[in-house]
Structure formats: structure tokens, C-alpha cells
Amino acid sequence: MDLLMPSTGLLFWMTIVFLVVLAVLWKWGFPAITKMVKERKDYIDDSLRKAHEANEKLAHIQQEGESILQEAREKQASILKEATATREAIVAKAQTQAKDEGARLLSDAKAEIENEKRQAIGEIRSQVAELSVKIAEKILREKLSADDKQMDLIDKLLDEVSKDEVKSDIH
Amino acid sequence: MNKIKYITCIVLLLLMALPVSVFASDSGKLNTSQIVVGHIKDSYEWHVTDIGKHHVIINLPVIVKSSTGWHVFSSSLFSEEADAKGYRHGPYNLAIATMGDHTGKIIELQGGKEVVPFDISITKTVAVLFIDAIILLLCILIPARWYRHHKASDPAPGGFTGFVEMLVSYVEENIVKPGVGEGYEKYSPYLMTCFFFILTCNLMGVVPFPPGGGNVTGNIAVTFFLALCTFVITQFSGTKHYWKDIFWPDVPKALKVFPLIPLIEFVGIFTKPFALMIRLFANMMAGHAIALSLTCIIFVVAAIGGATFYGMTALSVLMSIFMMCLELLVCFIQAMVFTMLSSIFIGLARVKSED
Numbered sequence: 360m361d362l363l364m365p366s367t368g369l370l371f372w373m374t375i376v377f378l379v380v381l382a383v384l385w386k387w388g389f390p391a392i393t394k395m396v397k398e399r400k401d402y403i404d405d406s407l408r409k410a411h412e413a414n415e416k417l418a419h420i421q422q423e424g425e426s427i428l429q430e431a432r433e434k435q436a437s438i439l440k441e442a443t444a445t446r447e448a449i450v451a452k453a454q455t456q457a458k459d460e461g462a463r464l465l466s467d468a469k470a471e472i473e474n475e476k477r478q479a480i481g482e483i484r485s486q487v488a489e490l491s492v493k494i495a496e497k498i499l500r501e502k503l504s505a506d507d508k509q510m511d512l513i514d515k516l517l518d519e520v521s522k523d524e525v526k527s528d529i530h
Numbered sequence: 531m532n533k534i535k536y537i538t539c540i541v542l543l544l545l546m547a548l549p550v551s552v553f554a555s556d557s558g559k560l561n562t563s564q565i566v567v568g569h570i571k572d573s574y575e576w577h578v579t580d581i582g583k584h585h586v587i588i589n590l591p592v593i594v595k596s597s598t599g600w601h602v603f604s605s606s607l608f609s610e611e612a613d614a615k616g617y618r619h620g621p622y623n624l625a626i627a628t629m630g631d632h633t634g635k636i637i638e639l640q641g642g643k644e645v646v647p648f649d650i651s652i653t654k655t656v657a658v659l660f661i662d663a664i665i666l667l668l669c670i671l672i673p674a675r676w677y678r679h680h681k682a683s684d685p686a687p688g689g690f691t692g693f694v695e696m697l698v699s700y701v702e703e704n705i706v707k708p709g710v711g712e713g714y715e716k717y718s719p720y721l722m723t724c725f726f727f728i729l730t731c732n733l734m735g736v737v738p739f740p741p742g743g744g745n746v747t748g749n750i751a752v753t754f755f756l757a758l759c760t761f762v763i764t765q766f767s768g769t770k771h772y773w774k775d776i777f778w779p780d781v782p783k784a785l786k787v788f789p790l791i792p793l794i795e796f797v798g799i800f801t802k803p804f805a806l807m808i809r810l811f812a813n814m815m816a817g818h819a820i821a822l823s824l825t826c827i828i829f830v831v832a833a834i835g836g837a838t839f840y841g842m843t844a845l846s847v848l849m850s851i852f853m854m855c856l857e858l859l860v861c862f863i864q865a866m867v868f869t870m871l872s873s874i875f876i877g878l879a880r881v882k883s884e885d
Contacts, residue, residue, distance in 0.1 A: 362571065362815070365751035366635075368593075368650040369572060369659075373755045376663045380727060385719040388670040391677040392698045393718065398682035 491520070562830060566822045570745050570815055571634055572655045574605040574626060578740055588740065590657055596638045596647040598622055605651070658734065658744025659752070665741075666730040669694060701725050705866060709873025710880070717876055720763065724756060725869040732814060732861035736821075736854065747864070748814035750807070757807035760872040765799070768879040775881075802875055806868060813864050817857045824850045 499513060568577075576588035589606040601622050608620040616629035623639050630644070636651065637644040652660075673691040680687075687695060705725070706718045731746040746752055776795040778786060785791045827846040831839050 363750055365749075365754045366572060366653075367648070368653060369655055369749060369751040370755060371650045372652070372656045372659060373752050376659050377723075377727065377755060377759070380663050380666060381720060381723045383667060384670055384723050384726075388667075388674050389698060389719050389722050391674040392670075392695055393702055395677040395680070395682060396695060396699050399686065402682040 562823070562826045565826060566819050569822055570748060570818055572653045572749065573634065574608070574636070574651060574653055576654045576657060576740065588657075590652045590654065592620075592624075592636065592651040594622075594624060594636055594638075594647045594649050594651060596622060596624060597640065597645070655744055655746055655749050655752075658741070659731075659746050661741040662727075662731045662734050662744070662746060665734065666726055669730065670726060697726075698722065701866075701869065705870045706873050709870055710877045713880070714873075717763070717767075717873065720759070721869050721873050721876075724759075724872060725865050728756070728810065728868055729861060729865040732865060733858070735814065735818065736857050736861065745815065745818050747810055748818050750811050753807045753811040756810070756868065757803040760806060760875060761800075761803040764803070764872075764875045764879045767876055769881060771881050772879045802871075806871055810864055810868050813860060817853075817860055821850065821853055821857060824853055 495513075495516075574592060575590055578586040578588060580586065587606075589604045592601070592603055592605050592607075594601050601624070603621060608618045608626050610618070612618050612628045616627060617625035617637075617639070618628060619625045620636075624636055624647070625639055627633055627635055627637050627644065632644060632646060636647065636649050638647045639645075669690075673687070673694040676687055676691045686692065701722050702714075702718055706721045707714050710717050710721075728747055731744075731752070734742040735745055735747065737743060776799065777792050779791050779795060781791050824846055827849075828843050831842040
């Protein structure tokens with residue numbers, strides 16, 4: 360039965376010891392540990408959150424980069440397209456210009472040729488006339504001395520010639 | 531730090547080298563119950579072992595206030611043998627009674643009468659209590675120092691500090707927090723002190739030689755004080771709702787007017803910590819008693835000799851090892867149960883009304 364009776368001395372010392380231990384551990388023991396555990400937990404949570412955010416940011420940056428690249432590509436394509444169009448326009452313009460120029464040159468050449476031809480014809484004609492006159496002169500020198508009939512023929516011929524002259528003038 | 535470790539190790543090894551005690555009494559007969567009860571009960575000197583006929587005893591100071599004032603002296607001043615009346619006489623008319631109402635206690639002899647003086651001697655249990663308290667303080671304060679010198683961003687500690695941290699956060703997260711509920715931080719130092727105090731005392735009680743071997747948590751005074759602390763804290767944190775539930779619970783009026791339920795509830799206030807006290811005390815005391823009894827088997831059957839002796843010795847050692855392992859488990863479980871129930875009682879006292 361005396362096992363179940365708390366003894367005064369032990370109770371006294373137990374009170375002192377336990378209260379001292381409690382006070383010391385309350386002040387310097389457990390709060391230091393639990394505080395640190397809590398702080399470390401917060402730190403880990405914070406780090407995790409930060410890592411998550413960084414990951415998200417990275418993904419965002421990647422996405423942004425891709426979109427920039429895409430945009431650049433599109434721009435490049437449009438520029439190329441524009442350049443092609445410009446080139447084609449230039450070529451077409453040049454072609455038409457060339458064609459016009461060609462036509463102009465051709466017409467000029469034609470006009471020149473016509474001119475030359477006319478001049479040439481004029482020259483030929485004058486020469487022919489001269490030659491004819493000369494021939495006629497020779498013939499006349501030979502014949503005129505002969506008789507008067509031939510004089511008549513010359514007149515007739517001259518008439519004919521002048522008639523031709525008039526005809527060609529009309530032409 | 532390292533020096534302390536080495537010194538502790540060497541001291542422990544030296545103590546282990548002490549020969550195993552042979553609990554044979556002078557007559558050659560073995561008084562098993564005396565050995566077991568003698569260990570479980572408190573005493574004024576710390577009987578370590580016997581080497582041959584020589585008792586290895588650590589004498590402890592006796593502090594007594596008798597009718598002649600305060601006396602402090604060594605327990606070695608009491609005579610080793612009791613006289614015919616069963617008194618082991620010491621100075622100042624004081625004696626240790628070995629029979630009668632005050633068996634094992636210091637009494638003052640006034641004429642023929644026994645008077646119990648105010649006795650706060652450092653008995654064996656008190657000495658072990660001091661040692662356990664110092665060990666507990668070291669076990670918590672040394673890791674706590676680490677925390678004061680480190681930041682939260684430092685790598686987590688390993689080794690003993692890590693182990694203590696694991697225990698501390700286990701107790702706080704799994705025992706205190708669910709038990710007390712919201713606002714548990716205020717109570718957690720007390721509850722954790724309870725846990726580690728009981729755990730240290732229990733584990734040191736399993737160690738069979740000084741500085742262990744004491745029966746601290748298996749002593750009713752210790753568990754009484756712990757239960758008293760829980761009781762006081764529970765009542766002081768009781769909310770209005772808690773008291774209303776005790777004295778005016780939601781039961782039919784007839785049960786309240788004839789105060790049956792309030793009476794039961796009121797008694798319940800005291801039975802809860804009482805159960806705490808008895809549970810821890812009985813578990814630890816029984817553990818010590820069983821461990822000692824199993825060891826005693828060896829010496830009981832030693833008288834028989836022969837094959838029985840060797841067989842029983844082997845069996846006893848096996849059983850002792852098994853009980854030792856079980857005891858280690860019980861040490862932890864009892865500390866946990868005490869803390870858990872204390873936190874639940876405090877948590878129940880802090881209920882807020884549901885509506």
C-alpha cells in the first residue's frame with residue numbers, strides 16, 4: 360500500500376526539478392527548435408513557390424521568344440513577297456519601256472528609211488532626168504542636125520515626158 | 531563537445547564492467563520479493579551491487595527537519611543492521627524503520643513514539659531524478675544551441691540534433707496539435723517537457739546500472755505531480771462552455787435537478803488525471819518488476835543446479851531480452867500516451883460552444 364502513497368520528499372524535489380526543467384526548456388529549449396522547424400518549413404515552401412514562379416516565367420519567356428520568332432518569320436515572308444512583287448513590277452515596267460523604246464526606234468528607223476528612200480528616189484530621179492537629158496542631148500545632137508521631122512519627134516517625146524512628170528507628181 | 535562524449539562513453543563502459551550483482555542473502559536463501567520491492571521502492575542509499583560480501587553503495591545526503599531543527603548528513607551514518615525493534619539508528623534520534631507503518635522511512639524517536647519528520651532527503655529516486663533532469667536538459671539544450679547559431683536557410687542538422695528535431699516536431703505535429711487544437715503553441719512547451727521528461731526517465735530506468743536503474747516514473751509521487759500539472763492546466767484553460775457542460779449539461783432537466791449527471795461530470799474532472807497518474811505509474815512499475823523477476827529466475831534455479839539451471843538461465847535471458855525490447859517500446863508509448871491524453875484533456879477544456 361505504501362507504494363501508492365506519494366512521499367513528501369520526492370514530491371518536493373519533483374516539483375522543484377520539474378518546474379526548473381520546464382522553465383529552462385520553455386525559455387531556451389523547445390521554442391528555438393520549433394521556431395527553426397517552422398522557419399525552415401516556411402523557407403522550403405517559399406523556395407518551392409519561387410522555383411515554381413521561375414519555371415512559369417521561363418515558360419513564359421520561351422513562349423514569348425517563340426512568338427517573336429514567328430513574327431520575324433512572318434515579317435521576313437512578307438518582305439520577301441513584297442520584294443518579289445517589286446522586282447516583278449520593275450521588270451514589267453522595264454519590259455514595257457523597252458518595248459516602247461523599241462517601237463519608237465523602229466518607227467524612227469522606218470521614218471529615216473522612208474526619208475532616205477525618198478531622198479534616194481529623188482536623187483535617182485534627178486539622175487535619171489539628167490541621164491535622160493544627156494541621152495536626149497546626144498540623140499538630139501545626132502538627129503537635130505538631120506531633119507525637121509525629127510524635131511517634131513523630139514517635141515512629141517518631150518510632151519510625153521512632161522505628161523509623165525505631171526502624172527508622177529500627182530502620185 | 532567531443533571531450534564530453536568520450537568521458538561519458540568511458541564512464542559508461544567502466545560502469546558496465548562492474549560485476550553482475552548476485553542477490554544472495556547471507557543465509558544463502560534468496561528473497562525474491564524483497565529484491566523486487568526493494569528496487570521499486572525508494573531508499574536512502576543507492577545500492578549498486580554486491581562484490582562478495584562487500585556492498586557497493588552510493589551514500590546520499592539526508593535532509594530532515596525534526597523537532598530539533600534542520601539536519602543534513604550522509605545516509606552512511608545510519609547503522610547497517612536493524613536492532614530488535616527494527617530501527618536502523620542514526621544521529622539526532624533519527625532512525626530508518628524496517629517494519630511497522632513507516633517501513634523504509636526516516637522517523638524521529640521521541641521517547642517510545644515514532645514521529646515522522648519533514649523529510650526532503652536526496653533519496654535514490656531523487657538522485658536519479660536529478661540525473662535524468664540533467665540528461666534531459668543536455669539532450670534538448672545542446673541541439674537548441676545549434677538552432678540559435680544557424681539560419682533557416684542552412685542545411686538541416688543530422689545526427690543527434692536531427693533526431694531530437696524529429697522527435698520534437700513529431701510530438702508537436704502529431705500529439706500536441708491534434709490534441710489541443712487551435713492555439714496549441716501556448717501549451718506545447720509544457721506538453722513537450724512532459725513527453726521528454728517521461729521518455730528520459732523511462733529510458734534511464736531501463737539502464738540497469740548507475741546513472742540509470744532508478745524507478746522514477748514508476749513512483750507514484752512523480753506521476754502524481756505530472757498528473758497534477760495537467761489537472762491544474764486543464765482547469766485553468768477551461769472555457770465557460772466547458773464548465774457549463776459539467777454543471778448544466780444538455781440532458782433532461784430531471785437529471786440536472788437531481789444532480790446525477792453534474793455529479794458524474796464533476797467526478798470525471800478528477801478521474802481523468804487520476805487515470806493518467808495510475809497508468810504511467812503502474813506501467814513503469816510493472817515493467818521494472820517483470821524485468822527484475824525474470825532476472826531473479828536465474829538465481830532461484832541456481833540452487834537446483836544441473837540441466838534445469840542452464841535451461842532456465844537460457845530461457846530467462848531470452849525472456850529478459852524480449853522484455854527489455856518490450857520495455858523500450860513501453861517507455862515510448864507511455865510517454866506518448868501521457869502527453870496525448872494531457873493534450874486531449876486540455877483540448878476538451880478549451881471547447882468553444884458549437885453554436
